[in-house]
Amino acid sequence: MAMVLRCGRQPLGYQRPNRDRDEIDEVLAAALRRARGRGAYLWLGLAIVLVLWLASGFYVVQPSENGLVRTFGRHTATTSPGISYRLPYPIQQVDVVDVQNIRRTEIGFRSTSVTTEAGRRVLEEALMLTKDENIVEVGLLVQYRVKDPAAYVFNIQDPDGVLATTAEVALRSAVGQMPIDDVITERRADVQENTRSLMVQMLDSYNSGILVTDVRLQVADAPDQVRDAFHEVVRAREDRERVINEAQAYREDILPRARGEARQTIEAAAAFREERVRLARGDSARFLSILQEYRLAPAVTRERMHLEALERVLANVDKIVIDGSAGSGVLPLLQLPVGGVVSPQQSAAPQQSPGSQAPAPTAAPAPSPTPRPAPTAAAKPGGR
Numbered sequence: 437m438a439m440v441l442r443c444g445r446q447p448l449g450y451q452r453p454n455r456d457r458d459e460i461d462e463v464l465a466a467a468l469r470r471a472r473g474r475g476a477y478l479w480l481g482l483a484i485v486l487v488l489w490l491a492s493g494f495y496v497v498q499p500s501e502n503g504l505v506r507t508f509g510r511h512t513a514t515t516s517p518g519i520s521y522r523l524p525y526p527i528q529q530v531d532v533v534d535v536q537n538i539r540r541t542e543i544g545f546r547s548t549s550v551t552t553e554a555g556r557r558v559l560e561e562a563l564m565l566t567k568d569e570n571i572v573e574v575g576l577l578v579q580y581r582v583k584d585p586a587a588y589v590f591n592i593q594d595p596d597g598v599l600a601t602t603a604e605v606a607l608r609s610a611v612g613q614m615p616i617d618d619v620i621t622e623r624r625a626d627v628q629e630n631t632r633s634l635m636v637q638m639l640d641s642y643n644s645g646i647l648v649t650d651v652r653l654q655v656a657d658a659p660d661q662v663r664d665a666f667h668e669v670v671r672a673r674e675d676r677e678r679v680i681n682e683a684q685a686y687r688e689d690i691l692p693r694a695r696g697e698a699r700q701t702i703e704a705a706a707a708f709r710e711e712r713v714r715l716a717r718g719d720s721a722r723f724l725s726i727l728q729e730y731r732l733a734p735a736v737t738r739e740r741m742h743l744e745a746l747e748r749v750l751a752n753v754d755k756i757v758i759d760g761s762a763g764s765g766v767l768p769l770l771q772l773p774v775g776g777v778v779s780p781q782q783s784a785a786p787q788q789s790p791g792s793q794a795p796a797p798t799a800a801p802a803p804s805p806t807p808r809p810a811p812t813a814a815a816k817p818g819g820r
């Protein structure tokens with residue numbers, strides 16, 4: 437009879453029964469079944485991630501913006517406002533740039549808010565040297581917008597910083613070409629225009645894609661240490677200009693009037709001269725005609741001239757006619773009123789002298805002389 441020793445180990449030549457192998461197969465089958473269930477969830481998760489990744493390619497560009505599409509870092513397209521699609525990151529990326537918003541940069545000062553231009557001074561930027569080697573404090577406001585978004589993003593690094601540096605360089609160049617008086621008082625507009633022109637030239641040379649819309653000089657004054665003295669000089673210069681302008685205005689007012697009065701006097705003198713010349717010529721012609729008649733009939737001409745002279749003289753004087761037919765050779769004493777005018781009652785009343793009873797002669801107004809016709813030329817001797 438064979439004897440079997442049990443010492444915790446299987447005896448030599450021992451083999452597992454078939455049921456152990458079946459258990460192993462069952463365990464493996466269960467593991468495979470569980471793995472197949474987990475794999476379905478994994479694939480579902482991967483599909484969701486893929487859909488979300490693809491959906492991330494949609495983007496929206498606002499009406500005032502442009503989209504710059506980069507494929508592996510290189511600019512490949514520019515999109516207009518609206519909903520667009522690009523391949524998801526990291527294949528493609530989009531840079532959205534506002535091309536209508538007006539931006540601003542400040543030189544020499546910093547505004548405390550966008551709505552106000554007052555703010556703190558930046559003396560490192562504001563103090564500049566003029567042509568006559570004086571120091572002036574200048575503040576400049578530059579407004580700009582993006583005209584080429586691709587150039588703005590890809591051609592220069594830090595475009596806003598480049599614009600600020602360009603504005604400061606252009607402003608210093610414009611101020612350095614003028615004396616301090618022109619910068620502060622008379623030629624501020626020229627400083628603005630020269631600064632803007634130089635900025636446009638420099639930015640275009642960089643191909644920056646920036647359009648400068650406005651350049652305004654906010655501050656242009658002497659430094660604090662000499663400001664009062666400089667303002668006194670400016671006020672004195674303004675007073676001098678005011679006095680000069682007033683003198684010029686007075687000159688412009690008085691000279692035309694003097695010229696007009698002189699012209700009027702000259703014209704009046706010329707008219708008087710012409711009048712006197714015409715009168716003299718008329719008198720001369722009349723005298724020559726009388727002389728011709730006098731040579732033809734001296735006596736008749738003298739009588740006519742005498743009568744015409746009496747007619748002119750007696751036409752404007754009062755006349756008293758005394759009738760001497762009363763037979764008295766003594767002139768009566770007439771009581772004449774003031775002015776020598778005798779009324780009809782006085783002329784009709786008889787006047788008596790103290791030693792005579794004879795009635796005084798009456799004074800009657802003389803009839804006005806009738807105009808005489810001009811005498812005809814006397815007949816010449818010989819029957820003519």
